[in-house]
Amino acid sequence: MRVATNVTQNLQLDPQGRLRHFLSIEGLPQALLTEILDNAERFVGVGDRAVKKVPLLRGKTVINLFFEPSTRTRTTFELAAKRLSADVMNMNIEMSSARKGESLRDTLRNLEAMHTDMFVVRHQDSGASFFIARQVAPEVSVINGGDGRHAHPTQAMLDAFTIRRVKGGFEDLTVAIVGDVAHSRVARSEIHALKTLGVRELRVVGPATLLPAAIESLGVSVHHVLEDGISGCDVIIMLRLQQERMESALLPSAHEYFRIYGVTEKRLRAAKRDAIVMHPGPINRGVEIDSAVADGPRSVILQQVSYGIAVRMAVMAMIMGRQPE
Amino acid sequence: MRVATNVTQNLQLDPQGRLRHFLSIEGLPQALLTEILDNAERFVGVGDRAVKKVPLLRGKTVINLFFEPSTRTRTTFELAAKRLSADVMNMNIEMSSARKGESLRDTLRNLEAMHTDMFVVRHQDSGASFFIARQVAPEVSVINGGDGRHAHPTQAMLDAFTIRRVKGGFEDLTVAIVGDVAHSRVARSEIHALKTLGVRELRVVGPATLLPAAIESLGVSVHHVLEDGISGCDVIIMLRLQQERMESALLPSAHEYFRIYGVTEKRLRAAKRDAIVMHPGPINRGVEIDSAVADGPRSVILQQVSYGIAVRMAVMAMIMGRQPE
Amino acid sequence: MRVATNVTQNLQLDPQGRLRHFLSIEGLPQALLTEILDNAERFVGVGDRAVKKVPLLRGKTVINLFFEPSTRTRTTFELAAKRLSADVMNMNIEMSSARKGESLRDTLRNLEAMHTDMFVVRHQDSGASFFIARQVAPEVSVINGGDGRHAHPTQAMLDAFTIRRVKGGFEDLTVAIVGDVAHSRVARSEIHALKTLGVRELRVVGPATLLPAAIESLGVSVHHVLEDGISGCDVIIMLRLQQERMESALLPSAHEYFRIYGVTEKRLRAAKRDAIVMHPGPINRGVEIDSAVADGPRSVILQQVSYGIAVRMAVMAMIMGRQPE
Numbered sequence: 021m022r023v024a025t026n027v028t029q030n031l032q033l034d035p036q037g038r039l040r041h042f043l044s045i046e047g048l049p050q051a052l053l054t055e056i057l058d059n060a061e062r063f064v065g066v067g068d069r070a071v072k073k074v075p076l077l078r079g080k081t082v083i084n085l086f087f088e089p090s091t092r093t094r095t096t097f098e099l100a101a102k103r104l105s106a107d108v109m110n111m112n113i114e115m116s117s118a119r120k121g122e123s124l125r126d127t128l129r130n131l132e133a134m135h136t137d138m139f140v141v142r143h144q145d146s147g148a149s150f151f152i153a154r155q156v157a158p159e160v161s162v163i164n165g166g167d168g169r170h171a172h173p174t175q176a177m178l179d180a181f182t183i184r185r186v187k188g189g190f191e192d193l194t195v196a197i198v199g200d201v202a203h204s205r206v207a208r209s210e211i212h213a214l215k216t217l218g219v220r221e222l223r224v225v226g227p228a229t230l231l232p233a234a235i236e237s238l239g240v241s242v243h244h245v246l247e248d249g250i251s252g253c254d255v256i257i258m259l260r261l262q263q264e265r266m267e268s269a270l271l272p273s274a275h276e277y278f279r280i281y282g283v284t285e286k287r288l289r290a291a292k293r294d295a296i297v298m299h300p301g302p303i304n305r306g307v308e309i310d311s312a313v314a315d316g317p318r319s320v321i322l323q324q325v326s327y328g329i330a331v332r333m334a335v336m337a338m339i340m341g342r343q344p345e
Numbered sequence: 346m347r348v349a350t351n352v353t354q355n356l357q358l359d360p361q362g363r364l365r366h367f368l369s370i371e372g373l374p375q376a377l378l379t380e381i382l383d384n385a386e387r388f389v390g391v392g393d394r395a396v397k398k399v400p401l402l403r404g405k406t407v408i409n410l411f412f413e414p415s416t417r418t419r420t421t422f423e424l425a426a427k428r429l430s431a432d433v434m435n436m437n438i439e440m441s442s443a444r445k446g447e448s449l450r451d452t453l454r455n456l457e458a459m460h461t462d463m464f465v466v467r468h469q470d471s472g473a474s475f476f477i478a479r480q481v482a483p484e485v486s487v488i489n490g491g492d493g494r495h496a497h498p499t500q501a502m503l504d505a506f507t508i509r510r511v512k513g514g515f516e517d518l519t520v521a522i523v524g525d526v527a528h529s530r531v532a533r534s535e536i537h538a539l540k541t542l543g544v545r546e547l548r549v550v551g552p553a554t555l556l557p558a559a560i561e562s563l564g565v566s567v568h569h570v571l572e573d574g575i576s577g578c579d580v581i582i583m584l585r586l587q588q589e590r591m592e593s594a595l596l597p598s599a600h601e602y603f604r605i606y607g608v609t610e611k612r613l614r615a616a617k618r619d620a621i622v623m624h625p626g627p628i629n630r631g632v633e634i635d636s637a638v639a640d641g642p643r644s645v646i647l648q649q650v651s652y653g654i655a656v657r658m659a660v661m662a663m664i665m666g667r668q669p670e
Numbered sequence: 671m672r673v674a675t676n677v678t679q680n681l682q683l684d685p686q687g688r689l690r691h692f693l694s695i696e697g698l699p700q701a702l703l704t705e706i707l708d709n710a711e712r713f714v715g716v717g718d719r720a721v722k723k724v725p726l727l728r729g730k731t732v733i734n735l736f737f738e739p740s741t742r743t744r745t746t747f748e749l750a751a752k753r754l755s756a757d758v759m760n761m762n763i764e765m766s767s768a769r770k771g772e773s774l775r776d777t778l779r780n781l782e783a784m785h786t787d788m789f790v791v792r793h794q795d796s797g798a799s800f801f802i803a804r805q806v807a808p809e810v811s812v813i814n815g816g817d818g819r820h821a822h823p824t825q826a827m828l829d830a831f832t833i834r835r836v837k838g839g840f841e842d843l844t845v846a847i848v849g850d851v852a853h854s855r856v857a858r859s860e861i862h863a864l865k866t867l868g869v870r871e872l873r874v875v876g877p878a879t880l881l882p883a884a885i886e887s888l889g890v891s892v893h894h895v896l897e898d899g900i901s902g903c904d905v906i907i908m909l910r911l912q913q914e915r916m917e918s919a920l921l922p923s924a925h926e927y928f929r930i931y932g933v934t935e936k937r938l939r940a941a942k943r944d945a946i947v948m949h950p951g952p953i954n955r956g957v958e959i960d961s962a963v964a965d966g967p968r969s970v971i972l973q974q975v976s977y978g979i980a981v982r983m984a985v986m987a988m989i990m991g992r993q994p995e
Contacts, residue, residue: 067785071729073757079396081424091761092780099731099784102757107398107427111416126627130417133650134424135392302776325783404721406749432723432752436741451952455742458975459749460717 031153039338041153043164044171045212053180053216059334060181060327066103067329076342077104080137084110085152086165087143092302093165096325097140100332106137125155132157138339139163146170146205161339169205174335175300176209178328180217182320183255185327186296190214194221196243196250196291198281199259199308200230206300207259211238225249226281229270246281247290254292258283258299261308274307284310288318296320356478364663366478368489369496370537378505378541384659385506385652391428392654401667402429405462409435410477411490412468417627418490421650422465425657431462450480457482463664464488471495471530486664494530499660500625501534503653505542507645508580510652511621515539519546521568521575521616523606524584524633525555531625532584536563550574551606554595571606572615579617583608583624586633599632609635613643621645681803689988691803693814694821695862703830703866709984710831710977716753717979726992727754730787734760735802736815737793742952743815746975747790750982756787775805782807788989789813796820796855811989819855824985825950826859828978830867832970833905835977836946840864844871846893846900846941848931849909849958850880856950857909861888875899876931879920896931896940903941908933908949911958924957934960938968946970 032048034040039052066072082101084094094110101108113127131139138161141149146168153162166172180190187193195214201207201224214222215238224235225243236242243249250256261277271277283297297309297318305311313319357373359365364377391397407426409419419435426433438452456464463486466474471493478487491497505515512518520539526532526549539547540563549560550568561567568574575581586602596602608622622634622643630636638644682698684690689702716722732751734744744760751758763777781789788811791799796818803812816822830840837843845864851857851874864872865888874885875893886892893899900906911927921927933947947959947968955961963969 069729072731072785073729079394079398079428081397081427091763095759095761095781096784098759099757102731102759103729107424109420109423109427111420113416123627126630129647130626130650131420133647134421134654135397135651301780302773305776322779322783325780326785329784404719404723404753406722406752432749434745434748434752436745438741448952451955454972455951455975456745458972459746459979460722460976 031150038341039335041149041162041164042173042335042339043149043153043162045173045176045209045216046171048216050216050218053177053213056177056331056334056338057181057184059338060177060331063330063333063337064327066333067326073103073105075105076337077101077106077137077340080104080106080340081135082106082108082138082140082336083131083136084108084140084165085131085142086110086112087114087141087145087148088166090142090166093142096328097163097165097332100329100336101140103329104333104336106336124152128152128155132160136160138336140165141167143167163335163339166205169203169208171209172205172300173209173213174328174332175206176213177335178324178331179210179257179298179300180213181327181331182298182324183214183296184217185323186320187254190217190219193219193254194223194252195219195255195257196223196225196253197240197257197259198225198246198249198283200261200265201226201235201259202230202232203262203265204259210257211240215239223249223253227271230265246283246287250283250288250291250295252290252292253295256283256288256291256295256297258297258303258308260300260302261304274304278307278310282306282308282310283313285312285316288313298324301325356475363666364660366474366487366489367498367660367664368474368478368487370498370501370534370541371496373541375541375543378502378538381502381656381659381663382506382509384663385502385656388655388658388662389652391658392651398428398430400430401662402426402431402462402665405429405431405665406460407431407433407463407465407661408456408461409433409465409490410456410467411435411437412439412466412470412473413491415467415491418467421653422488422490422657425654425661426465428654429658429661431661449477453477453480457485461485463661465490466492468492488660488664491530494528494533496534497530497625498534498538499653499657500531501538502660503649503656504535504582504623504625505538506652506656507623507649508539508621510648511645512579515542515544518544518579519548519577520544520580520582521548521550521578522565522582522584523550523571523574523608525586525590526551526560526584527555527557528587528590529584535582536565540564548574548578552596555590571608571612575608575613575616575620577615577617578620581608581613581616581620581622583622583628583633585625585627586629599629603632603635607631607633607635608638610637610641613638623649626650681800688991689985691799691812691814692823692985692989693799693803693812695823695826695859695866696821698866700866700868703827703863706827706981706984706988707831707834709988710827710981713980713983713987714977716983717976723753723755725755726987727751727756727787727990730754730756730990731785732756732758732788732790732986733781733786734758734790734815735781735792736760736762737764737791737795737798738816740792740816743792746978747813747815747982750979750986751790753979754983754986756986774802778802778805782810786810788986790815791817793817813985813989816855819853819858821859822855822950823859823863824978824982825856826863827985828974828981829860829907829948829950830863831977831981832948832974833864833946834867835973836970837904840867840869843869843904844873844902844942845869845905845907846873846875846903847890847907847909848875848896848899848933850911850915851876851885851909852880852882853912853915854909860907861890865889873899873903877921880915896933896937898940900933900938900941900945903945906933906938906941906945906947908947908953908958910950910952911954924954928957928960932956932958932960933963935962935966938963948974951975 149164
């Protein structure tokens with residue numbers, strides 16, 4: 021599917037510029053991203069309360085529409101929706117490749133007719149969430165829970181939230197994204213988010229086979245040597261190396277990858293002393309990251325998970341026109 | 346399983362004539378069907394509210410007991426139960442064909458012992474919901490969510506509800522049911538519902554191989570030519586052509602079926618100018634129905650889906666002795 | 671995994687001796703078991719109310735973490751949690767045998783980071799729930815929903831609850847556990863519970879191949895002839911004969927097992943006249959138990975299921991520091 025970027029902004033925002041769908045960071049103004057972060061700040065406390073629940077989405081129907089299985093991601097959205105008091109239903113849909121578009125359209129129309137308020141969509145095809153957002157009725161919203169290699173905007177926003185919480189802002193930061201940028205929807209969304217939010221310098225680091233061509237056009241610098249790439253960095257964002265990449269011709273082996281790009285305590289000396297290490301999970305210990313780093317004092321990987329619920333609650337509430345207390 | 350029709354009425358109704366189970370339209374009096382439609386009318390508005398939820402079944406336990414997988418049907422009942430504030434649990438049960446009855450009885454007794462209030466049963470065997478309703482304890486109710494070729498009473502009632510909403514009543518209507526009547530639990534339930542509700546003329550239309558023998562005994566007329574069958578009709582109810590039928594000797598091919606029985610705009614000229622087209626879904630575009638018809642102004646297919654939630658809420662509430670506001 | 675018994679007590683109890691996890695009966699004091707039974711007594715009534723729901727765990731997050739599929743057990747915990755008004759999520763996790771420990775630890779940390787309050791764990795490996803309880807953060811609790819051959823403590827407590835309800839106490843009772851004790855987590859937990867609660871005499875009955883070596887050290891007597899074992903008993907607890915045992919060399923055949931160890935009305939004459947028969951379910955009719963017994967007046971099998979919800983509610987509420995009304 022082709023994603024028409026110029027349509028992106030209009031599709032995600034209503035005429036008043038408020039969030040209507042959340043499909044991609046690309047095209048969203050800085051003020052809106054900041055508003056998401058500010059709202060998420062107010063939801064962080066909900067997770068610490070005795071009663072971890074607010075009634076903002078009571079009587080709303082949220083459907084997790086998963087065309088690609090992902091227990092982990094489904095759980096975060098299900099939990100966020102339940103803590104907002106929504107009624108949540110999980111649907112795992114396997115579509116035959118033939119007639120796919122047609123059946124999907126009918127499935128959506130059916131679920132809409134049941135007065136669904138929001139779809140969280142996970143799909144193996146890039147652009148699927150845009151396709152779905154274009155199909156749905158005006159009163160229905162779509163959140164992209166990851167589509168192909170295209171985008172994973174809630175992951176990018178929880179990363180941004182974690183960075184802002186720990187570092188206090190974006191303007192003075194040098195950030196490196198390390199790993200398989202070419203195949204990563206997470207990296208793509210992170211680049212758009214961090215550029216929009218104004219980090220001083222953004223770098224991508226990895227072997228040439230795992231970096232997309234012409235990535236510099238997005239305003240990032242390219243590094244092939246890990247120590248160079250993270251040199252002087254405030255934030256190092258690791259990407260997960262997918263199993264299929266390890267088995268492909270793009271890489272010699274997982275062991276070899278770790279030898280060259282695996283982040284270890286020793287290598288981290290090239291970064292700033294107070295640099296933090298992030299990872300969208302699940303981590304491959306001993307492949308892209310050493311256990312000592314993953315479990316060490318620089319790691320904010322579990323904070324990312326915690327903040328992920330707050331960020332998803334914020335996005336869901338904003339889309340439904342609700343403000344946290 | 347043999348379904349004893351004369352037992353039907355007693356089993357579904359309590360001594361005061363109130364709905365206790367909802368298994369089959371057959372044997373239910375017109376007044377009760379009308380009461381379901383009237384109650385559903387009050388639930389239609391719930392889907393349009395900001396808070397799509399009423400507390401009528403709060404603290405009640407509803408178990409979706411699905412012996413045959415059907416995400417679509419399960420979703421409609423789950424949603425209806427959640428909007429009534431019930432606690433809902435989904436159980437997909439695959440039973441070995443041997444010892445089936447025995448295990449099923451024990452499974453039911455176990456779930457009853459947990460103080461389940463209602464089972465929604467979907468089963469591949471005709472009569473399964475009656476079998477289960479006969480097994481359950483006096484305080485437990487059963488709703489038939491489709492059993493074999495036998496019955497699908499909530500589908501029939503949502504069809505009747507849609508017809509009454511759009512056409513204002515039943516007495517003056519000519520209705521045609523088109524397609525694979527012989528293998529359809531939907532058709533069987535629709536015939537009973539529409540005859541009981543008093544449509545003026547009810548027809549079945551299809552090739553002889555897909556119409557049951559002696560169907561006229563139910564008070565319907567039989568047509569083998571589509572244009573004849575829908576001539577002068579107010580309502581045309583399409584049935585879904587099952588994949589296995591297309592592959593069997595009963596039909597030459599899907600393409601051939603469409604050529605002879607597929608409903609197109611052109612063919613619809615035989616019906617009344619304000620005729621509506623219905624379909625229980627999911628539709629086979631280009632097999633039993635042309636896309637132009639399915640998406641056209643005569644189609645009320647999506648209204649059927651919407652009203653389906655309201656009708657299921659009404660049936661669930663009536664069974665639990667609760668009235669909508 | 672090795673289960674260090676001496677650690678058990680500390681791990682399950684907080685410094686004030688209150689229940690923090692519920693992993694095994696072993697090592698728990700009699701007063702605590704009695705407290706569970708007393709609390710369960712107050713929850714029994716909830717199942718009979720019009721609104722079967724109390725708000726004790728509102729806003730708490732319970733995750734059913736099932737590494738071994740068990741619809742039946744999952745349902746009982748899901749229902750108990752929902753009747754306590756918790757938010758419940760079901761996760762079925764299949765782990766590759768390699769790297770299992772590592773991934774599991776990361777999975778747990780992730781779910782904890784989402785502010786999960788309680789895990790109900792079902793696992794095929796003995797000791798898995800202890801392993802998990804040792805990993806989790808201080809504010810997170812674990813309930814063992816059955817791990818390998820090790821323990822199934824909620825089953826043991828619901829058995830004890832049923833016995834106390836029907837027999838009024840434990841001190842004067844002779845209890846026989848009949849069947850495959852060697853492979854049964856249920857039997858192991860029952861032995862610990864009933865010894866702690868002070869039954870006068872506890873016996874295990876079965877063929878030598880299905881009784882563990884040195885079982886006498888737990889304070890039970892061993893019987894190989896059914897009539898001897900149940901002679902003069904007040905309570906007979908049957909165990910389920912697993913399919914794989916019937917197919918193994920440990921037993922000649924299911925039919926042969928029934929001939930020697932199957933509990934029939936005739937054989938029950940050896941027990942006291944008011945003896946009760948229990949079974950954790952699902953029962954194998956005609957293998958370990960005759961249908962006439964299972965459905966007869968001595969059977970309290972369905973009461974066990976009912977009380978199981980109340981007992982699980984009591985354990986969950988106690989762990990979360992909540993008292994029933």
